[in-house]
């Protein structure tokens with residue numbers, strides 16, 4: 001399989017996101033401009049309510065901004081139809097959740113194979129790639145275990161490997177260390193950085209934890225919907 005070469009990972013240009021209107025208007029994102037190159041790992045840090053989840057929702061093509069432009073792997077999101085956006089999310093974006101979000105009944109290897117399964121077919125290439133990713137996150141020996149037989153850190157590793165299965169151009173991580181102690185949190189962030197570099201994904205991790213930023217190529221601060 002040949003990887004798609006893109007010049008842009010993720011580009012937000014003057015992005016404003018408003019919820020509600022009139023007296024209830026909330027400006028969750030205020031003229032945000034951010035470019036993340038393929039393979040770059042950017043940490044966005046900010047307090048609760050500063051707009052981090054909103055940023056990820058826009059960057060993941062889940063919400064259209066009120067104003068501004070979003071480009072994901074050279075696709076201009078604003079002009080794209082809902083069906084094509086769903087395809088874009090499925091094929092070009094990886095998402096790491098706060099606490100793994102793993103279906104309880106599936107063994108680790110099948111958690112990864114769910115990704116090609118949902119795209120229609122589990123090919124030999126997909127099986128080989130699942131094994132490569134399990135090796136990369138150190139879980140080869142635990143490929144047959146179910147989520148409840150894993151530690152919190154191991155579950156997050158599965159979540160990361162699963163997010164990489166579609167060879168995403170853009171990898172988004174929403175407080176991926178929320179459920180972990182400090183040492184495990186550092187390990188996951190270091191692994192996220194390493195995998196972003198190695199696989200060429202433009203990665204954004206949002207966190208409120210300022211002690212987890214050593215591995216980031218770039219740190220941007222968010223306050224009241226603005227990047228500082």
Ligand SMILES: Nc1ncnc2c1ncn2[C@@H]1O[C@H](COP(=O)(O)OP(=O)(O)OP(=O)(O)O)[C@@H](O)[C@H]1O
Pocket residue numbers: 019020026027028046047048049050051052053054055208
């Ligand atoms: N669906 C919504 N409707 C109205 N306001 C919203 C909605 N979602 C978020 N907001 C508001 O937008 C602002 C940014 O919220 P957001 O969830 O993006 O912040 P956050 O930095 O991710 O916070 P946290 O760390 O607590 O998750 C907040 O003032 C929030 O109350």
